[in-house]
Amino acid sequence: MPELPEVETTCRGIAPHITGRKVKAIVVRQPSLRWPVPADLPALLVGRKLHGVSRRGKYLLLGFSEGSLLIHLGMSGSLRLVAPGAPPQLHDHIDIAFSGRVLRYHDPRRFGSMHWQPGDPAEHFLLASLGPEPLEPLFDGEWLFQRSRKRQQAVKPFLMDSKVVVGVGNIYANEALFMAGIKPIRKAGSLTRNNCLALAEHIKFVLQRSIDQGGTTLRDFVGGDGKPGYFKQQLLVYGRGGEPCTVCALPLKEIRLGQRTTVYCTRCQR
DNA sequence: CGGACTCCCTGCCGGC
DNA sequence: TGCCGGCAGGGAGTCC
Structure with a gap:
């Protein structure tokens, strides 16, 4: 049930556990979200090292040297860290397995999304025309x-x-x-x-x-x-x-x- | 361009 | 008890 504070909390919660780790595997159990999950997600991510996790509006950005994975949680999405091998529950649609930790995307209503943006994530069409961050001085x-x-x-x-x-x-x-x-x-x-x-x-x-x-x-x-x-x-x-x-x-x-x-x-x- | 509306999807709750 | 309508925290797309 994410509004900005929940997305920020997620960002802070997952970052220390996966930053600097390599993606070992991607599992897509349900590719049909708000937009189809990119079919080449495994090819894009496996073997890459995560540089950092950030947030723009309600989008979470997993930053890699080649580009960023944009994750939106929609109305009902959530991300959790689970142990490798933990059995998926209903609506656990996507796993991003890092060494030792699995980032698991859960979303009953499937209003969320994942997009890959090469280079600067700010250039992605979903982010390009966003207004200022409410907590930054630019917004007043x-x-x-x-x-x-x-x-x-x-x-x-x-x-x-x-x-x-x-x-x-x-x-x-x-x-x-x-x-x-x-x-x-x-x-x-x-x-x-x-x-x-x-x-x-x-x-x-x-x-x-x-x-x-x-x-x-x-x-x-x-x-x-x-x-x-x-x-x-x-x-x-x-x-x-x-x-x-x-x-x-x-x-x-x-x-x-x-x-x-x-x-x-x-x-x-x- | 601004603004109103529609729709994507499952879960849940209240009314009958 | 079960079925059905309505509503849920988002937001892109469409139309006027």
Whole structure:
């Protein structure tokens, strides 16, 4: 169930265990993901040494000297390290076997993907037009303000547009809008500069806090129990439609906006 | 171009 | 109990 913090947690969790190791084998049990898994994946990877693991938006990048493997976890994907020979479970679609450790891709809904990009991964078509990373200084209130000018779209789908900023999914869009006191259905173009400053700060805050908490379950995660790294009980609005607002106790309103569940407080968010 | 909508897929939950 | 519709955290592709 990956949003940016889960992808970041995965990145940090797997990196120390596989960086510098050689790929020994690739097993593709189910090549039909969001896009077909490249048929030549074994030829591309076996024998290559992994230089490092990084993240761009919700894409994980396994970097080799010749290029990068881009992995997206979709809605239901996860990566785990398992011991060589561990029996695959249902929906364990792909193994990347390193010396001593197997990186196993699991994805019931198969909305995830794997792509190979020679050379600089940033040139891949899926990454080329992505907006800034939310936790980097390049993304700030001024950026949001400039990008939102004259946009008629509601602010929530605007925030979830990966060309505006990457990594803000449905959960964190709801949370950040609540914390910033901004109604999700407001037109992006109606936001004031101060609105945008608040919004950018709360996006950074909620994502960073979630990453910090994901870190607390890293050991379990790497050990293979796959515990998700975010804490549902800390969410202020997402999943709480009809329940009292944590600030004013008015029941939270739940609507559909751009085909996604949206929860907000009609009193605290304007 | 912006913005709304569709679809990829399995699992699960609530209603009947 | 079983079946069925609807919904789930993403996001590319299509159409207007």
